[in-house]
Every structure is written in structure tokens, then in C-alpha cells.
Amino acid sequence: MRRGYEKMERYFGDYGGQFVPEILMPALNELEEAYDRVVKDESFWKEYRSLLENYAGRPTPLYLAKQLSEKYEARIYLKREDLLHTGAHKINNAIGQVLLAKCMGKKRVIAETGAGQHGVATATAAALFGLECAIYMGSEDMERQRPNVERMALLGAKVVPVGTGSKTLKDAINEAMRDWITNLQTTYYVIGSVVGPYPYPVIVRNFQKVIGEETKAQVLEVEGNLPDYVLACVGGGSNAAGMFYPFIDENVKLIGVEAGGKGPNTDEHAASLLKGKIGYLHGSKTMVLQDQWGQIKVTHSISAGLDYPGVGPEHTFWKETGRVQYEAVTDEEALEAFLELSRLEGIVPALESAHALAFVKRLRDREGKTIVVNLSGRGDKDLESVLNNPYVRERIL
Ligand SMILES: *Cc1c(COP(=O)(O)O)cnc(C)c1O
Numbered sequence: 001m002r003r004g005y006e007k008m009e010r011y012f013g014d015y016g017g018q019f020v021p022e023i024l025m026p027a028l029n030e031l032e033e034a035y036d037r038v039v040k041d042e043s044f045w046k047e048y049r050s051l052l053e054n055y056a057g058r059p060t061p062l063y064l065a066k067q068l069s070e071k072y073e074a075r076i077y078l079k080r081e082d083l084l085h086t087g088a089h090k091i092n093n094a095i096g097q098v099l100l101a102k103c104m105g106k107k108r109v110i111a112e113t114g115a116g117q118h119g120v121a122t123a124t125a126a127a128l129f130g131l132e133c134a135i136y137m138g139s140e141d142m143e144r145q146r147p148n149v150e151r152m153a154l155l156g157a158k159v160v161p162v163g164t165g166s167k168t169l170k171d172a173i174n175e176a177m178r179d180w181i182t183n184l185q186t187t188y189y190v191i192g193s194v195v196g197p198y199p200y201p202v203i204v205r206n207f208q209k210v211i212g213e214e215t216k217a218q219v220l221e222v223e224g225n226l227p228d229y230v231l232a233c234v235g236g237g238s239n240a241a242g243m244f245y246p247f248i249d250e251n252v253k254l255i256g257v258e259a260g261g262k263g264p265n266t267d268e269h270a271a272s273l274l275k276g277k278i279g280y281l282h283g284s285k286t287m288v289l290q291d292q293w294g295q296i297k298v299t300h301s302i303s304a305g306l307d308y309p310g311v312g313p314e315h316t317f318w319k320e321t322g323r324v325q326y327e328a329v330t331d332e333e334a335l336e337a338f339l340e341l342s343r344l345e346g347i348v349p350a351l352e353s354a355h356a357l358a359f360v361k362r363l364r365d366r367e368g369k370t371i372v373v374n375l376s377g378r379g380d381k382d383l384e385s386v387l388n389n390p391y392v393r394e395r396i397l
Pocket of ligand 1: 089118194233235236237239377
């Protein structure tokens with residue numbers, strides 16, 4: 001663990017840092033050096049941008065949702081990350097990091113995955129660059145997300161079941177870190193969100209900030225002004241960080257929406273920023289859902305991508321400084337928004353993104369305002385679980 005004069009750059013205020021076993025420090029230092037080199041290399045960014053454009057499908061549209069706007073008496077724009085290759089914003093980061101791995105001379109990439117979205121994005125990028133790929137996934141999640149497991153195998157990745165702990169995402173991260181420590185020479189660890197020890201939160205945010213940069217230019221072009229509100233859902237926090245970062249110094253209200261699960265008065269949620277306490281998770285000092293002894297709690301959300309007991313340290317900093325407002329919506333509110341967007345606009349959103357959409361309804365002072373909602377992904381992966389949900393069955397079947 002390092003402190004002192006380096007504290008400024010390795011931290012967001014008091015959060016972030018590198019709270020890892022000493023054995024991992026050479027890997028983090030190597031990564032930091034490589035990234036610092038790459039940041040200055042125009043040819044790296046040229047290749048990254050070209051792949052985002054020609055392979056992943058950027059820029060994504062900023063769509064004025066007419067019916068939704070009419071209903072909520074505001075101008076509501078959707079940033080269509082759902083239209084990207086593999087169906088979510090995760091590919092922005094996977095392409096960036098796997099390209100970085102390639103530049104570092106690594107032969108193998110590993111990643112953790114919860115719902116399988118980051119695993120699929122990483123397996124896709126690994127196939128693209130011809131690198132060996134192993135994806136760690138909780139055995140519980142493998143059961144719940146069969147199609148994504150098969151997709152990763154199809155892409156040539158090895159999916160490694162993790163049967164420890166709660167057999168979900170946090171356990172998969174632990175196992176991926178263990179693999180990394182053992183295979184430092186050959187292996188690059190692709191983290192899927194703005195979490196983990198420095199420099200990961202910075203690297204991932206910088207590969208995702210293209211979302212906010214595009215949005216800013218697009219909204220200025222059609223509106224002539226910046227939006228009043230920008231909303232994004234927060235799991236680990238990467239789509240929100242990528243969307244918010246370019247607006248941080250602007251006069252725009254930023255709202256991050258967490259998974260409220262079964263409600264604020266239950267223990268079944270994943271609202272780390274609203275209900276957590278400062279702690280340490282996966283190498284970072286940040287808000288964590290933990291018990292009185294600091295043990296990590298089991299979380300719940302209807303959307304697997306938001307079901308994580310921590311959050312990126314930059315969000316904890318933005319919350320503490322009051323720059324970003326954080327809220328939570330329940331499983332039911334998200335389902336309602338999921339159905340509403342499908343019906344009103346012909347767009348089936350990811351359940352994660354439906355959390356951000358759901359907050360529009362609760363937004364006071366929205367009349368006549370310009371609101372951008374980041375549609376982080378598409379809902380195809382969620383159809384089975386949504387259609388089996390009693391709340392939904394009552395309403396549409
Ligand atoms: C993974 C995922 C999320 C949550 O991750 P963040 O790092 O918080 O963005 C949100 N939306 C979709 C579609 C996802 O796949």
C-alpha cells in the first residue's frame with residue numbers, strides 16, 4: 001500500500017488507492033506504466049477509435065424519445081449504447097483493455113463476469129485480437145445466465161466456474177485476482193467496471209468517457225444547449241462514470257441510479273452508495289455493503305449487472321462532494337420502466353438501464369427540461385427472467 005505524495009493521483013479525494021496484497025503490486029505498477037505510455041501514444045488511440053467505429057458501432061445515436069417525452073412533459077433523449085456490438089457499453093472498455101494487453105505483449109487475458117455481459121465483451125475482444133481468454137464466473141450465475149456461458153465458449157473462451165462464497169460476481173473477482181497473481185508474466189486482467197485498485201478505475205472510466213463526450217456534442221447540436229439532467233444506472237459504475245465525466249465541470253445535474261431491489265427497508269438491495277459504509281473491496285477504498293464486522297453482504301437486484309456490493313471509488317468521491325446525486329429504484333419500478341419503454345418506443349432496454357429510466361418518473365421539476373438517459377444495454381438477455389416475473393405476467397400475459 002502506498003501513501004504520501006502519490007496519494008493525490010492514486011485517489012479520488014480520500015477514495016480509491018491500492019489496498020492489495022504486496023504480491024500484486026508489481027502487476028499494478030507494470031499496468032500503470034504501460035497505460036501512462038499508451039495514453040501519450042496517438043497510434044493507440046487511433047486504433048482504439050477505429051475499432052469502436054468500424055467494429056463496435058460508434059458513434060451511437062442520441063434519440064429523442066417522443067412518446068416518453070410527451071408522457072413526462074420533458075424532452076427525453078436516450079443515448080443508445082444498447083445498439084453496440086454485444087449489446088451494451090461494456091465493449092468500449094473490453095476493446096480498450098484488450099488492445100492495451102496486446103501492446104504490453106500479453107498472450108492471455110482473464111476477466112470476471114456476473115451476468116456474463118463483461119465476459120462476452122472480453123471474449124469478443126480476445127477473439128478479435130487472437131489472445132487466449134479465461135472468464136471467471138460464479139457457478140450460481142452460470143446457472144442463471146446459460147446463453148452467455150455458451151456464447152463465451154463459442155467465442156473460444158474458457159469459462160471457469162467459481163463455487164466459493166456466494167458463487168456470484170464478487171467471488172469471481174477474487175478468483176480472477178488469484179489467477180492473475182499466479183500468471184503475471186503472461187496474463188492481463190480485464191476488469192469490467194470502474195472498480196478495483198488504481199489504475200483500473202481511471203483506465204475503465206477513460207475507455208468509457210466516449211459515451212459522455214459523444215452525448216455532449218450530440219445534445220449541443222440538436223438542442224443548442226447542454227441538458228438539464230443526465231441519468232445513468234450504477235452497478236460498479238462504469239456506464240455512469242463514462243457518461244458523467246465529460247459533464248463534471250458543466251452546469252448539468254447528474255443523477256446515478258442504484259438497484260433498490262425489494263426496497264429501502266429491506267436488506268435485499270444493491271444500493272452501495274445509499275446504504276453502504278466506507279470500507280475496502282477488491283483493492284479499493286470506497287462505499288461497501290458490509291455487516292458490522294466488515295464482512296461483505298449478499299446483495300440482491302433483479303438485474304444481475306447491478307448486483308454488486310461495492311461501487312467505483314470515483315462515485316464515492318462524487319457523492320461526498322455533492323457533485324452527483326444518487327438515488328435508488330426498486331425491482332418493480334425498473335420492471336415498470338422496462339415495459340413502458342418497450343411499449344412506448346419499441347425499445348427493449350436492459351434491466352440495468354431500466355433503473356435509470358425509472359427515475360425519470362420520480363424526477364421532480366422535470367417539466368420542459370432536457371433529460372438524457374444512458375441506455376447502457378439492450379434487454380434481450382433479460383427476456384426470460386422478465387417474462388417469468390409474476391409482476392409482468394399479471395400485466396401483459
Ligand atoms: C454491466 C452492466 C451495467 C452495470 O455496470 P456499470 O459498470 O455500473 O455500468 C449496466 N448496464 C448494462 C447493460 C450492463 O451490462
